[in-house]
Amino acid sequence: MVVLVTGANGQLGQSIKFIANKYPTIQFIYTDYYEMDITNIESCANAFLKYKPQFCINTAAYTAVDKAESEPEKAHLINCIGSKNLAEVCKENDTILLHISTDFIFDGASKTPYLESDLPNPQSVYGQTKLEGEIAIQNTWEKHFIIRTSWVYSQFGANFMKTMLRLASERDSLSVVSDQIGTPTNAVDLAEALLTIIQSSITHHPSLATFGIYNFSNEGQCSWYDFAAAIFKQKELKMDLRPIPTSAYPTPASRPAYSVLDKTKIKNTFNIEVNEWKTSLVRGINLL
Ligand SMILES: NC(=O)c1ccc[n+]([C@@H]2O[C@H](COP(=O)([O-])OP(=O)(O)OC[C@H]3O[C@@H](n4cnc5c(N)ncnc54)[C@H](OP(=O)(O)O)[C@@H]3O)[C@@H](O)[C@H]2O)c1
Incomplete structure (x- = not known):
């Protein structure tokens, strides 16, 4: 069974x-931007011809949420057109597409x-282009799983957990937004969920x-x-951590005030057990 992963140098x-x-x-076939640029359908078709995957996991994306506000065309090209290209080559090859x-x-x-x-x-260019990507896949190829996730971190790449740990080595006090509510996701847990879906399929x-x-x-x-506090607590780091409202930390892109996702469907369909965010955070920090 061949599983092709796009954007394989990213966090997921x-x-x-x-x-x-x-x-x-x-x-597993891991492709990066240079071997398989998802915005270039020929490059996608060539990779599929070479590897003949039964499954494709699309982790490739434009993920710079704030920068997307000033680069909407680039975000659209990668998150929408790139997703559509993949759906098209998956359809050509009868490949099941897992998209994030x-x-x-x-x-x-x-x-x-x-x-x-x-x-x-x-409410943001990033969110809009990710939604356009979902719709493009839905309109192109029915054999898809679109997995929506939130607040992804891991021992790999750049993410909130690693930023907090870096800041702890640089300063004694920090203000962090306390009125946006969501759920952190360890990318390793997400990877396991994707592989469970593939195995079940x-x-x-x-x-x-x-x-x-x-x-x-x-x-x-x-x-x-809360997420920052848990990170510092787990690492036993001293930090004068202060809660602030979103209004005190303006960013180019606006973010949802509440974005907790209901996991009933994935748990029931694929018999997936989901870890508490604090349990997975300990696991993630211990892997650093
Ligand atoms: N991170 C989060 O908090 C979060 C939250 C919710 C959903 N997600 C979604 O989860 C997925 C994985 O995110 P992640 O955190 O792993 O992102 P990431 O670390 O930014 O990885 C994305 C990868 O895609 C590559 N890429 C960009 N354009 C490409 C192209 N045209 N062709 C092929 N590869 C390309 C990037 O390469 P370069 O670095 O060289 O550009 C990077 O290696 C994405 O769909 C993202 O939207 C992430």
């Missing part, structure tokens, strides 16, 4: 590599965890009704302030 791509040896029956999307497609006005069926209303041959959108994050909820 490296997390998939990290757990790959637990899946000895799967041959985001909580930022929601406006954050909800007071209860978002269901897959809730109406998206992105190999065994059960999903019906068309099984394809579609699924939420995945860790369990529970917190603010960025």
Whole structure:
């Protein structure tokens, strides 16, 4: 069974590599921007011709949320056109596509965890282009799993956990936003969920009704302030940590005030057990 991973040098791509040896029956093909540029359909088609994957995990994306506000064309090209290209080559090759999307497609006005069926209303260029990517896939190729996730961190790449640890070595006090509520997601847990979906699909041959959108994050909820506090506590780092409102930390892109995702569908469909965010944070920090 061949599983092709796009954007494999990113945080999620490296997390998939990290757990790959637990899946000895799967041959993983890791492609980066240079071998397979998802914005170039010929490059995608050539990679599919060469590797003939049964599954494609698209981790490639334009993920610079604030920068996207000033680079909307580039974000659209990668997050929308790139996703559409992949859906097209997957269709040509009868390959199941697993694509990663985001909580930022929601406006954050909800007071209860978002269901897959809730109406998206992105408030940023990044969120808008990620939603356009979802729609392009849905309109192109039915054999897809779109996995929406949130607040991804890991031992790999640049992320909130690593930024907090770096700041702890540079200063004694820090203000962090306390009125945005969501759920951190360890990218290794996300990688495991993706591989569980693939293994289930190999065994059960999903019906068309099984394809579609699924939420995945860790369990529970917190603010960025709570997340930072837990990071410092776990590392026993002294930090004068202060909660501030979003209004005191303006950013080019606006972010949802609430973006907790309901995981009932993925848990019930694929029998996935989801770790509490604090449990997974300990695991992530210990891997640094
Ligand atoms: N990080 C989060 O908090 C978060 C939250 C929710 C959802 N997500 C989603 O989760 C997925 C994985 O995120 P991540 O954190 O692993 O992102 P990441 O670390 O930024 O990795 C994305 C990778 O895609 C590559 N890439 C960019 N343009 C490409 C192209 N045209 N062709 C091929 N590769 C390309 C990037 O390469 P370069 O670095 O060389 O550009 C990078 O290696 C994304 O779909 C993202 O939208 C992330």
